[in-house]
Amino acid sequence: MPTKTNAAYFADKISPVCHSALQYTAYYGTFAHTPSLGSMEVLPHTVVGVDQDGNIDFMVSGVKDASPEALVELTQQHALSALASKDIVLVDASKDNNQFFFPGFIDTHIHAPQFPNNGIFGNTTLLEWLEIYTFPLESSFTDLELATEIYTKVISRTLGYGTTTASYYATIHTDATNLLADLALKLGQRSFVGKVCMDQNSPAHYIETEEESKASTLEVIDHIRSRNPSGDLINAVLTPRFAGSCTDSLLSWLGNLRKKGNYHCQTHLSENHKEIEWITNMFPQYDHYTDIYYQNNLLSSKTVLAHCIHLSDEEMHILRNTGSGISHCPTSNSSITSGEARIRWLLNNHINVSLGTDCSGGFTPSILEVARHALLVSRHLVMKSKEDAEKLSSSDVLYLATVGGAKVLDIDDKVGCFRKGLKFDAQLISLDCKDSNVDTFAFQNPQWGVLPAEASHKRFADLIDKWLFTGDNRNIQKVFVNGRTVVDRTA
Numbered sequence: 001m002p003t004k005t006n007a008a009y010f011a012d013k014i015s016p017v018c019h020s021a022l023q024y025t026a027y028y029g030t031f032a033h034t035p036s037l038g039s040m041e042v043l044p045h046t047v048v049g050v051d052q053d054g055n056i057d058f059m060v061s062g063v064k065d066a067s068p069e070a071l072v073e074l075t076q077q078h079a080l081s082a083l084a085s086k087d088i089v090l091v092d093a094s095k096d097n098n099q100f101f102f103p104g105f106i107d108t109h110i111h112a113p114q115f116p117n118n119g120i121f122g123n124t125t126l127l128e129w130l131e132i133y134t135f136p137l138e139s140s141f142t143d144l145e146l147a148t149e150i151y152t153k154v155i156s157r158t159l160g161y162g163t164t165t166a167s168y169y170a171t172i173h174t175d176a177t178n179l180l181a182d183l184a185l186k187l188g189q190r191s192f193v194g195k196v197c198m199d200q201n202s203p204a205h206y207i208e209t210e211e212e213s214k215a216s217t218l219e220v221i222d223h224i225r226s227r228n229p230s231g232d233l234i235n236a237v238l239t240p241r242f243a244g245s246c247t248d249s250l251l252s253w254l255g256n257l258r259k260k261g262n263y264h265c266q267t268h269l270s271e272n273h274k275e276i277e278w279i280t281n282m283f284p285q286y287d288h289y290t291d292i293y294y295q296n297n298l299l300s301s302k303t304v305l306a307h308c309i310h311l312s313d314e315e316m317h318i319l320r321n322t323g324s325g326i327s328h329c330p331t332s333n334s335s336i337t338s339g340e341a342r343i344r345w346l347l348n349n350h351i352n353v354s355l356g357t358d359c360s361g362g363f364t365p366s367i368l369e370v371a372r373h374a375l376l377v378s379r380h381l382v383m384k385s386k387e388d389a390e391k392l393s394s395s396d397v398l399y400l401a402t403v404g405g406a407k408v409l410d411i412d413d414k415v416g417c418f419r420k421g422l423k424f425d426a427q428l429i430s431l432d433c434k435d436s437n438v439d440t441f442a443f444q445n446p447q448w449g450v451l452p453a454e455a456s457h458k459r460f461a462d463l464i465d466k467w468l469f470t471g472d473n474r475n476i477q478k479v480f481v482n483g484r485t486v487v488d489r490t491a
């Protein structure tokens with residue numbers, strides 16, 4: 001039997017999602033997405049052709065004749081390559097008016113090893129929460145059997161909630177981090193996987209030396225590249241946990257590596273008042289918390305900064321000038337009482353913002369629920385500021401959950417909405433499926449093609465709101481990544 005340090009042995013025990021060759025597929029139904037902030041575009045009676053590599057090949061709206069013959073003929077007319085009718089798979093989701101395709105969600109900040117602690121945070125705030133709940137759990141990831149169980153659950157659960165892309169923090173352990181990447185590849189989730197770096201201010205049982213941190217970071221990069229050389233599904237992301245747990249020397253090495261290899265990078269910034277005071281006192285040679293990352297070359301358009309709640313104007317300008325993106329984690333920020341990030345202020349200043357579950361600072365693996373919390377937190381800000389413009393709308397938060405995430409991860413040329421040339425990363429939602437928690441009534445049905453278009457659009461906008469506020473994973477019929485079906489609740 002292979003040794004316990006052999007990550008591949010554990011990954012091999014998990015069955016992959018179907019990896020047979022993809023067939024050209026024409027999807028027909030209603031497509032909704034948020035190509036720009038604040039606007040929801042709805043495309044009823046639309047055919048989307050997805051080629052054998054999972055790319056959106058064409059999109060045609062206003063298609064009234066949905067007979068199989070007509071859909072096949074239309075597909076043959078619009079597909080880039082010649083197709084025999086037997087080579088086209090049809091998926092007709094138009095029978096039910098309360099069913100629609102939506103882009104897959106993008107979770108830009110989630111700690112995979114913390115998953116068993118979802119919901120367990122008591123009355124703690126960040127620094128004591130890390131000591132009491134987080135470090136003890138993360139330190140157990142020397143056990144690859146446990147890591148297999150937890151990581152398989154995290155990936156399956158988040159996929160089941162419609163998360164087609166996730167940016168994961170793993171732990172300091174090389175083998176378990178490699179295992180997380182192997183499992184994401186196997187289960188078909190587009191992922192960024194970060195080996196956590198921490199060489200100071202951590203408990204004796206969960207700390208590494210600077211040399212160990214560097215060696216392990218390079219090993220994980222090599223492993224991920226060997227598993228998915230094209231980087232089309234999994235990618236390594238440099239992950240200094242936060243300035244508090246990294247020496248200046250390690251931060252500087254990571255920053256130079258980032259610059260040299262143009263790597264993605266993720267860390268935490270400006271989450272909690274005590275944390276900020278502790279870290280700025282620890283690094284007196286820097287102007288502020290953001291300056292620590294800036295001077296160490298860690299900020300770029302491929303950097304994701306979680307939280308950013310208590311930033312000064314000067315810090316915000318540095319983020320804007322470096323193109324750094326933000327992962328807003330309102331569920332976590334409310335749970336461990338970190339504060340309310342000023343998202344409208346960041347957006348108005350042209351900073352890319354996305355959403356993160358931050359499990360287990362946040363208790364839910366659902367980006368839909370986090371989007372709901374983002375909307376509510378923005379209203380809490382308004383109750384104090386009386387500035388109505390700070391409110392985030394449903395379209396705003398669904399944008400943050402999709403296109404916002406794609407921009408922050410610098411993959412908006414691949415995913416985020418429905419457009420020719422993008423990958424088909426999507427979810428098929430039904431508000432009327434048999435175990436749905438969303439109550440719809442006949443008078444709310446959009447009745448596409450029966451009512452005047454404006455009336456149908458108004459009704460559909462209301463349905464999207466009902467989904468956002470009362471929907472959950474039970475409404476997800478199918479999830480697609482790179483054109484492949486990775487979740488099928490209809491089967």
Ligand SMILES: Nc1nc2[nH]cnc2c(=O)[nH]1
Pocket residue numbers: 111126130134241242268271332358361
């Ligand atoms: N929310 C959150 N903040 C952190 N800051 C440093 N580590 C963590 C973590 O695991 N979660």
Ligand SMILES: [Zn+2]
Pocket residue numbers: 109111268306358361
């Ligand atoms: Zn976090």
